[in-house]
Amino acid sequence: xxxxxxxxxxxxxxxxxxxxxxxxxxxxxxxxxxxxxxxxxxxxxxxxxxxxxxxxxxxxxxxxxxxxxxxxxxxxxxxxxxxxxxxxxxxxxxxxxxxxxxxxxxxxxxxxxxxxxxxxxxxxxxxxxxxxxxxxxxxxxxxxxxxxxxxxxxxxxxxxxxxxxxxxxxxxxxxxxxxxxxxxxxxxxxxxxxxxxxxxxxxxxxxxxxxxxxxxxxxxxxxxxxxxxxxxxxxxxxxxxxxxxxxxxxxxxx
Amino acid sequence: xxxxxxxxxxxxxxxxxxxxxxxxxxxxxxxxxxxxxxxxxxxxxxxxxxxxxxxxxxxxxxxxxxxxxxxxxxxxxxxxxxxxxxxxxxxxxxxxxxxxxxxxxxxxxxxxxxxxxxxxxxxxxxxxxxxxxxxxxxxxxxxxxxxxxxxxxxxxxxxxxxxxxxxxxxxxxxxxxxxxxxxxxxxxxxxxxxxxxxxxxxxxxxxxxxxxxxxxxxxxxxxxxxxxxxxxxxxxxxxxxxxxxxxxxxxxxxxxxxxxxxxxxxxxxxxxxxxxxxxxxxxxxxxxxxxxxxxxxxxxxxxxxxxxxxxxxxxxxxxxxxxxxxxxxxxxxxxxxxxxxxxxxxxxxxxxxxxxxxxxxxxxxxxxxxxxxxxxxxxxxxxxxxxxxxxxxxxxxxxxxxxxxxxxxxxxxxxxxxxxxxxxxxxxxxxxxxxxxxxxxxxxxxxxxxxxxxxxxxxxxxxxxxxxxxxxxxxxxxxxxxxxxxxxxxxxxxxxxxxxxxxxxxxxxxxxxxxxxxxxx
Numbered sequence: 001x002x003x004x005x006x007x008x009x010x011x012x013x014x015x016x017x018x019x020x021x022x023x024x025x026x027x028x029x030x031x032x033x034x035x036x037x038x039x040x041x042x043x044x045x046x047x048x049x050x051x052x053x054x055x056x057x058x059x060x061x062x063x064x065x066x067x068x069x070x071x072x073x074x075x076x077x078x079x080x081x082x083x084x085x086x087x088x089x090x091x092x093x094x095x096x097x098x099x100x101x102x103x104x105x106x107x108x109x110x111x112x113x114x115x116x117x118x119x120x121x122x123x124x125x126x127x128x129x130x131x132x133x134x135x136x137x138x139x140x141x142x143x144x145x146x147x148x149x150x151x152x153x154x155x156x157x158x159x160x161x162x163x164x165x166x167x168x169x170x171x172x173x174x175x176x177x178x179x180x181x182x183x184x185x186x187x188x189x190x191x192x193x194x195x196x197x198x199x200x201x202x203x204x205x206x207x208x209x210x211x212x213x214x215x216x217x218x219x220x221x222x223x224x225x226x227x228x229x230x231x232x233x234x235x236x237x238x239x240x241x242x243x244x245x246x247x248x249x250x251x252x253x254x
Numbered sequence: 255x256x257x258x259x260x261x262x263x264x265x266x267x268x269x270x271x272x273x274x275x276x277x278x279x280x281x282x283x284x285x286x287x288x289x290x291x292x293x294x295x296x297x298x299x300x301x302x303x304x305x306x307x308x309x310x311x312x313x314x315x316x317x318x319x320x321x322x323x324x325x326x327x328x329x330x331x332x333x334x335x336x337x338x339x340x341x342x343x344x345x346x347x348x349x350x351x352x353x354x355x356x357x358x359x360x361x362x363x364x365x366x367x368x369x370x371x372x373x374x375x376x377x378x379x380x381x382x383x384x385x386x387x388x389x390x391x392x393x394x395x396x397x398x399x400x401x402x403x404x405x406x407x408x409x410x411x412x413x414x415x416x417x418x419x420x421x422x423x424x425x426x427x428x429x430x431x432x433x434x435x436x437x438x439x440x441x442x443x444x445x446x447x448x449x450x451x452x453x454x455x456x457x458x459x460x461x462x463x464x465x466x467x468x469x470x471x472x473x474x475x476x477x478x479x480x481x482x483x484x485x486x487x488x489x490x491x492x493x494x495x496x497x498x499x500x501x502x503x504x505x506x507x508x509x510x511x512x513x514x515x516x517x518x519x520x521x522x523x524x525x526x527x528x529x530x531x532x533x534x535x536x537x538x539x540x541x542x543x544x545x546x547x548x549x550x551x552x553x554x555x556x557x558x559x560x561x562x563x564x565x566x567x568x569x570x571x572x573x574x575x576x577x578x579x580x581x582x583x584x585x586x587x588x589x590x591x592x593x594x595x596x597x598x599x600x601x602x603x604x605x606x607x608x609x610x611x612x613x614x615x616x617x618x619x620x621x622x623x624x625x626x627x628x629x630x631x632x633x634x635x636x637x638x639x640x641x642x643x644x645x646x647x648x649x650x651x652x653x654x655x656x657x658x659x660x661x662x663x664x665x666x667x668x669x670x671x672x673x674x675x676x677x678x679x680x681x682x683x684x685x686x687x688x689x690x691x692x693x694x695x696x697x698x699x700x701x702x703x704x705x706x707x708x709x710x711x712x713x714x715x716x717x718x719x720x721x722x723x724x725x726x727x728x729x730x731x732x733x734x735x736x737x738x739x740x741x742x743x744x745x746x747x748x749x750x751x752x753x754x755x756x757x758x759x760x761x762x763x764x765x766x767x768x769x770x771x772x773x774x775x
Contacts, residue, residue, distance in 0.1 A: 003599075004537055004599050007595055007596075007599070008537055008541070011541070011544070014544050014547075023554075025551070025554040025555045025558065025578070026554050026558055026559060026560065027558040027559065050466075050470045050473040050474070051473075073473060073477070073563075073564075074559075074563075074564075075473060075563070075564040076558070076564065077564070080572075080573075131430045132426055132433075133430065133431060133432045133433060133455075134433065134454070134455060135432075135455060135457075135771065136455075136477055136478060136479055136480040136481075136771040137432050137479065137480060137481050137769070137770070137771055138477075138480030138481065138483075138561050138563075140430050140431065140432065141480075141481060141524070141561070142560075143430055144430045145543075145546075145547075145550075147543075148540070148543030148544065148546070148547065149540055149543055149544050150543070150544060150547045160430065162428035162429070163428070174455065174771075175457060177454070177455060177456055177457045177458075178354070178356045178357060178456075179354040179356050179357075179425075179453055179454045179455075179456060180425065180433060180454050180455070181356065182356070183425050183426055183433065183454070184426075187426055203477075208477065209462070209473060209474045209477050210457045210458070210459075210462065210474075210477075213457065213458040213461065213462050214357075214361065214363055214458050214461065215456055215457045215458040217457045217458075233477065233563065234480065234560075234561065236560070
């Protein structure tokens with residue numbers, strides 16, 4: 001027992017001191033640089049994208065390209081394919097957005113990351129989260145990682161609870177296939193108001209790679225009102241913590 | 255690897271396969287169908303590293319079930335019924351596996367010719383004519399019942415008797431875990447029977463894989479069960495490469511093995527930490543959380559992704575991470591050193607041992623009958639480790655020690671994981687030292703060969719993972735079959751918890767560490 005305590009003390013403090021550190025080795029989601037796009041002559045990124053997240057708005061050189069982060073799985077094939085270096089890996093982890101439309105980024109009109117709301121809300125000090133998994137477990141592993149001693153989300157007042165009855169916010173992972181539709185809806189109905197819903201990951205945001213199949217796995221917002229989207233496949237633990245903190249800080253009417 | 259295809263008549267199928275499996279340690283790989291007009295039974299011969307795919311053409315949708323003589327066939331036949339509408343006769347407990355009441359009773363997703371084997375209409379003989387517009391049940395109960403009243407109802411096994419009661423759990427669980435429904439029939443605190451209902455995360459992956467261009471398949475394959483992303487990508491790559499009949503450069507083989515072993519280490523740490531957490535030994539579980547962080551940063555350095563997504567691809571690996579290898583080696587060395595005292599604390603604690611010893615026992619005989627694979631199988635004295643037999647990565651050229659225990663209980667499964675974790679980390683250092691020079695990616699032709707079949711067998715962290723690809727006469731992928739190790743092992747969990755206390759179920763569950771999404775696809 002004493003030896004174990006000694007061992008634990010010897011580990012020291014491993015908790016990260018920075019908030020939302022940028023990725024050091026990871027590739028993260030793509031972003032646009034200042035380099036102009038070559039236009040329809042090129043089309044390299046469009047042909048490699050597995051989820052058709054990229055669309056060319058104007059055909060000429062330097063024209064507008066749009067990228068839907070809500071459909072992007074972060075494979076960075078477009079970044080590798082882009083000869084003009086218009087697309088780059090963003091090492092940013094603060095990627096959550098309140099509006100689905102804001103996840104569509106453009107090469108012309110560069111949007112800054114969603115700022116942390118300054119308002120006060122009922123959940124400003126602490127928030128209880130219920131996780132409902134409907135997908136491949138990658139996002140679940142990353143949510144579980146938020147609770148480890150490195151990221152330690154409890155220090156921000158974020159708790160995971162075992163029942164929707166205790167929960168303020170529903171974290172949904174996965175594309176919500178048909179067999180989970182009823183279960184997810186009754187879980188939401190069991191929550192006391194005010195309540196929030198966060199779609200964690202690309203599948204939960206848009207259905208991702210599973211969209212449009214016979215299992216009707218098209219994401220959370222086809223069933224429930226979503227307050228915040230966290231893109232990524234899976235999102236980094238910092239992205240998840242930052243997303244939950246944004247919901248704590250305010251906005252949301254339900 | 256190449257798979258030999260042979261034909262066998264329906265009448266001789268049961269006897270031939272039974273005899274094959276009883277002879278010199280052959281294994282049942284998977285049972286499925288290509289388009290619903292035949293049965294395929296994959297029989298593996300580990301000693302020779304070979305596989306034979308037995309094809310049985312069908313004249314009707316009924317066939318003799320293998321389950322009464324080959325127990326492990328029961329799960330595959332349930333899936334065949336759901337996906338192709340093929341009905342096994344004399345199946346001991348036939349019920350739906352993947353498709354729930356929410357789906358239309360007419361839906362047979364993988365059956366190519368929907369009118370095949372359909373006799374009459376509305377005369378009560380099983381599933382009636384399918385109309386492509388009628389697949390959507392729209393959520394109202396009546397829409398999901400066909401003309402003859404057939405619907406996808408699910409009847410769990412009911413245990414009757416004085417004082418027997420049921421505990422229904424799920425599909426949404428208390429922890430951060432994937433969905434499934436468990437129904438315990440208990441007397442007091444003792445579990446008599448556990449009924450496991452899966453299929454909640456069925457996303458139609460196998461069907462979607464045949465609809466997309468093969469170069470994009472790897473992204474969906476990885477997203478099918480992301481906790482085994484490296485293993486899935488590797489099995490997919492081997493299956494595709496065997497269609498082209500090519501070998502990838504040695505450097506790519508090493509890098510792929512590295513990714514596979516890092517994944518094994520990270521997930522074994524995760525499972526052991528979860529086990530300690532369920533016992534209530536929080537000092538260990540939180541330390542394991544930290545140590546998993548080290549394993550994940552190794553993964554991130556190698557592939558740019560914590561779960562090693564988008565790294566392994568058909569032809570090799572997407573990019574060459576050679577510059578980071580010395581850092582990874584240092585981390586592996588540190589992790590191995592850090593783990594040793596933690597594992598000693600864990601295994602020498604009497605309370606922890608008491609919770610694990612003789613709990614959730616699965617005997618070697620049952621493990622063999624149900625074809626339990628991976629650490630769970632090896633904890634029940636099954637010496638099968640695909641890394642010893644089938645070519646993937648640098649295996650089987652490089653031998654890894656097989657960790658075998660005989661107890662078959664939670665403790666044995668934990669011990670097997672600890673031994674494998676140590677050998678994985680040791681192997682990571684060895685692989686980095688022995689990394690050959692050269693290319694890491696081979697360019698593949700644009701179209702797949704016609705009328706071919708390819709097979710990929712990989713030892714994932716849960717056990718034997720099989721991917722099988724069939725192409726049609728146009729060179730399109732006509733069927734993509736995946737057998738996750740969990741398909742074998744879910745039955746193992748149901749057997750293991752019998753006559754144990756309800757409170758020991760979480761431990762049994764964690765000790766198997768099963769995948770829901772890999773099973774449901």
